[in-house]
Amino acid sequence: MLIPRFELTQSDEEVFIVLHAPYANIKDTEVHVEGNDFRFYSSPYYLRLNLPGEIVENDASAGTYDCEKGAFSMRFSKVNKGEHFENLDMISSLLQPPKKKTNIPNIEVISNPAADSEIDKGEKEDEGQISESDEWFIPQNVTEKEPLISLEHPQYGFGNKISRALDAFEEPWLAEIIDLPQPDKTPVSLRKSLREKHETKSFNDTHYVAEYLEPEQINEYINFEAEWDKLKSEEIAFSEEDVDLLKELPNKEYLLNDKEIRSITLGLVDILFGSCYNYRTTLGENTVESGWTIAKLSSTLSWFQCFEEPKEVLIACLRRSLCFPLFRNWNLSMKVIEDVKEVLKLGKKYIIKRFCEIHSLFNKSCEPRYVLNQLYIKDYLVWMQQSPVSLFETLAKEFDEISVTKEEIGFNLIELEASAYDVYVKDYVIENTATESADLLKKFSKLTTTEKPILSVTSSSSDTDSDSDSTSNTSSCSSSDTNESKKSSKESDHTSDSRKSNYGSSSSKSLDSDDDSETNPE
Template identity: 55%
Template sequence: MLTPRFELSQTEDELTIVIHAPYANIKDTVIHIDGTDFRFYSTPYYLRLNLPGEIEETDASTGDYDCEKGDFKLKLSKVHKGEYFENLDMITTLLAPSKKQKNIVPVIEVISNPCVTTNEYVDKENESNEDKDDTNNINDNGDEWYTKQIPVSEDIYSLQSPKYGFANKISGALSAFENAWIKEIIDLPLPDKTLVEDRKKLRENDEIKSFNEQHYMADFVETDCLELYLSYECEWEKLVQADISFNDTEKDILKELPNKEYLLDDNEMKIALFSMVDILFASCYNCRTTLGENTVESCWTINKLSSTLSWFQNFSNMNDVILSCIRRSLCYPLIRNWDLAIRVFQDVKKVIKLGKKYILKRFCEIYKLFNNSYEPRYILNQLYIQDYLIWLQHVQNYRIEELNLLLENIIPTKEELDLDLTKIEEAIYMVQNEDLVIENELYTLPNDLEKLIISNDNKTYVNINSRISPLTTDSDSDSDSDSSSSSSTTSSNSSSSSSNNYNSNSNCTSNNSTLNMD
């Protein structure tokens, strides 16, 4: 039987259920209503809902079928008029069977039959086991199968084994996988043997080794391409909480999930919430740097930027979560910029303010990406994402609201990252200032060349406004003085002749714009 897609909405007096069943056989459609229990059957579809409030079929109840869309639309009356049904969007919760209180009765366990000796009891037990093997491992009722059970190694269930996974509750899950295969998605070496307290130190050492100063400097200087990502308006910036709804793909994911209950203590609750923020940062970074269109690198980006998914990191406070996210965004992806990391941090705040329903949508996208990944990232779905999709449907809203208060009080600084970002940026500014001085000097060089003084033999010429004028030297002065004392007339004629000759040469030089230095 197939579980169809469905939507629920309500008014003060009615509950509306829309069931998408395009291949249903309308003739054999059966609808059953009993308090909070709603059942729909129409070959090949079967749907059972455990509603948060009681409904009933009355004269005001209606039902119709849209042949074009393949939708059943049922309007049913609420037993208690004006009652508000909570969590009608939490699909996995609605599909869970109702819980009924069972009477607790004493259970008697027969350890052995005192009327039969030990040897006789063992012989009869062996004969019974042989009979079961002869009947193809089926018991007398024919509804249970018996298979040979292989005991699991004790170290897997040891209390000392390192834990990981959702709320840090799983151990030994990766022991059956080859290390070379696991390394494609997990940076933590030997996840089933590395202690939880050692993971943070190993992760930070790896981040310091991976940090590339030249890459950071290049992204710091080249701001033109960065502006495109900073100015991009993501989906969550245009949404309001009342308009959020699941699409068909998200509904298909949620309705296929098993229903679980999570009994978390305060410490486990913090681990789950902090890791959720860590994963959301990676998702928001991917969305902003791909401009909302996932690429073949999206799986890698989310996996790599999240310390939870790549290092099985547990966080004790929110400040460590944000610092870890920013550090990794400056060490691994293609675009490594402080302003971009801070912008993504603001994105995380906006996503969480939209509530757990929109957070579920973000995790549905991650779940789909990991399932379709070429690398074995479906393992991360089994360890983390699937449990988050189930748990978020049950978590109280005030838990999410508490995260908003924690995030608003966090102001990350570059010094806290231990990557010497401040020194790197100061070096960049110094180089930029030196380049500016050199550029200014090159800009004024043509003007300085126009004032260049050129010497030729005993005469010196100065280029002023594209005209050359002679400067009198000491030897010329002495020669003129001697000539003046011997014959003033001759000196005057000679000076006049020399002046005329000079003007002739000057005009020639000015016209040709060339000086002969020979």
């Protein structure tokens, strides 16, 4: 049987149910309502909902079928008028069957004073007397230390409840989706130290400095207005793809202690960082690398790490964002931290929406990242729907008060930035100085070769015959304008350098005194 896609809304007095069943056989349709139980059958569809409140079918109830949309629309009255039904948009929770109530008989324990007194008396005697055989049995406390390779296989996955799930896969295959080596042999206690060593080795000074000194390209992504910057909580709605995914999730009940719940919520923030980074650096348009980005930036997904403190989560996220993705910029990473805080403030429903997108990206990934859906994402989707809204509100307030500095990251960012800036300034000064010197030389050369006011020098016709020997040793110089002269003087090959200099200076002096006069060198 198929589960139809469905939507539930409510008013103060009624509940509205819309079922999308385009292939339904209308003549066989049956609807049953009893208290919290709602059932729908129309071959090949079957749906049973466990509602958070009681409804009743009465004269005010109605139902219609839209042939074009293939949708059933029904409404039922609430038993308690004005009651608000919680989590009507949590698809998986509505599909869970009602929990069976077990009646535990009340047993009253009646004490026996006589027996109690004898027991107390015997205990006191035992405390006062120690036999010879027992005097060597003193309290002994063995220091517990986890071995490097535990006999019990390390656990990972949602709530750290899974082990040996990756035994059958080869190392090269696993290396495409996670960074943790030998996940079924590496103990949990070593995951953090191994991760930090790998990040320190992977950090590239040159890449970071290049984007620190030239952040023009990064500013586009920092200034980008993300979806959550303008979205209001009441406007959040699941898409058809989201509903199709949520209704197919298995019904699970999780038995978790406080420590496990704490680790799960911190891991949730760690995964959200990767999602927000991908959204911002792709300007809201996912790419073929989106799945890689989310998995790589999340220590939970790539190293199966379990966090204990909120600040530890943010430090890990920042470190990985400065080591692996294309854009490695401190201001960009801090902007993504602010994005995570905004997503948490929008509440449970929007966080589930983000995880639905992550699930889709992992399923469509070229690498086998669907394994991460099996280990983490599906369980997160089921668990979040069952969790109270107050849990996410507390988480948002807690992270809103946390800040991280560059000193806490561990890459010596401040010293690196200071050194890079000094080198950049020195290179800038040297480059500008060289440029200015070159410009001055060019201007000087132009000034000495083209800006001298030289006029043409010619000899009279009468002097040509008499002074033929002297004219053979000199040539005429012409100039059309003293400010924009374009021609250089031509001199005879037989004239010496000293005579050229003397002749030029004498000509200039005579020309300066009288522009219209003619000179006849001797």
